[in-house]
Amino acid sequence: MKKFTEELKKQAEPIWQANFDHPFIKGIANGNLALESFRYYVLQDSYYLSHFARIQAIGASRAADLFTTSRMAAHSMGTYEAELGLHENFLKQLSVTKQELEEFVPSPTAYAYTSHLYRVAASGSLAEIIAAILPCYWIYYEIGQLLKDCTPNVQIYQEWINAYGGDWFSELVNEQLSRLDQLAIEASKSEQDKMKQHFNISSQYEFMFWDMAYNQEKWPVTN
16 A cells, blocks of 8 residues: 555655756756855745744644654754754855844745745644645755765855765654654545645745745845
């Protein structure tokens, strides 16, 4: 019998392939990505991850058992310690100033993506929350595996590849895959349909996030 997460991945396959083929990812792999686009990405992703950690914490509060609560809380802490720690290092390398951070405004896509996650977290079950956040885990893992043998001539791109191609990240992804497959067994057909929808929308947003960074997206009207 096919696992639920395999069904999710199959339905989103065209979106995922578009993620892998995006020029932002290709540019990291070959070192040709404009550094300004990566700098823009790091700022927006730091914003995104600060909210992603909160969504993980909300998921912890929805768990039916203490072990799952502790593991979801650990994932939230891991986002803060590992992912945001990585970004702090990148911000220093990219010479991002304190003033830039104070004046930071999230892009339309970053704001919309996090808003989507909060909407799921506000009314959804733990299974729905994990389905919504899973593409962020899983697509980054797949990209890490895809690029792990690449050797771009830009050090910061190599560090990014090394981070998501590592064993520590693989363990986190596999844990959430197993958790969602178990929750899907217990879920109703209606809940499963919602999980599929959340997963699909988040997969779209992952693609849009690369596109946002590549083009350094702006709000249409400045004030």
